[in-house]
Amino acid sequence: MEIEPSRGIGVNSHSRRAFSLGRLQSEIAACRLCSSMNPWRQFESDAYGTRCTGYLLVGEAPGYKSWEQRRRFTGPAGMLIRRALFQVAHPHYRDLEDLFYMTDVVKCHPASGNQSISNRSPRRCEVQACVGYLSQEIHVLRPSVIVTFGKTAAAAVGRVSLSSKDRVAHRPSYNVLSFPHPSPRNQLTIRKHYASMKAFEAALSKTFCQLIARLDARATHA
Numbered sequence: 001m002e003i004e005p006s007r008g009i010g011v012n013s014h015s016r017r018a019f020s021l022g023r024l025q026s027e028i029a030a031c032r033l034c035s036s037m038n039p040w041r042q043f044e045s046d047a048y049g050t051r052c053t054g055y056l057l058v059g060e061a062p063g064y065k066s067w068e069q070r071r072r073f074t075g076p077a078g079m080l081i082r083r084a085l086f087q088v089a090h091p092h093y094r095d096l097e098d099l100f101y102m103t104d105v106v107k108c109h110p111a112s113g114n115q116s117i118s119n120r121s122p123r124r125c126e127v128q129a130c131v132g133y134l135s136q137e138i139h140v141l142r143p144s145v146i147v148t149f150g151k152t153a154a155a156a157v158g159r160v161s162l163s164s165k166d167r168v169a170h171r172p173s174y175n176v177l178s179f180p181h182p183s184p185r186n187q188l189t190i191r192k193h194y195a196s197m198k199a200f201e202a203a204l205s206k207t208f209c210q211l212i213a214r215l216d217a218r219a220t221h222a
Helices: 011-030 064-069 076-086 124-141 151-168 184-191 197-221
Strands: 055-059 101-104 145-149 175-179
Touching (some): 011 124, 124 151, 151 175, 175 197
Parallel strands (some): 055 145, 145 175
16 A cells, blocks of 8 residues: 655654643543443553654554553564564664554553453443543544554444544545454454455554654654
8 A cells, every 4th residue: 555645743743732732641640430341451652652753553553562561562463563564674763663653542551350361352432531642642643654553443433534524524644554453363354355364464564664664754854
């Protein structure tokens, strides 16, 4: 998939929006709306990555292992995504935190109970309760590219995009690149679109390489 050129987030924009983004992160951390999410396992602010590139990565919800390690995308599926970026071998963009501001549609780890360490898919009511936060994140960050993993993430970003189009009466100013969620239970779905898991990983690497090339070109002409 080719990526159209767009503006991204500049240094001045970064400084102007830092306070608003920090306030939004605090609001998310204080949210206790969904009793089904008790004990409300969320990421802290240092797990969001960077806002400077203009790239937003959206997952479905925090996995328990990633939440426990206080670092996004460190479960089996997340490590495939991280490996795809690492294989680009760029000196400045080795980790997802270097390339993306990272978030999830549902901000808390969906568990089956207080002591549960297993993962489950977020419920529709939980998505509905959280999607407003995603809309605010997109509004504050104004990304040039949004990369989604999983149907829940793609659908939520699509809803936000439609809302934005209705509100400002023109097409949203970001491109959306949607990928299947690379969890082990989703491999059959992935193989409907890619020859193998290796081919899927290679497609991710190619996308990351294109995104990095845009940043390098921007830096050259700055």
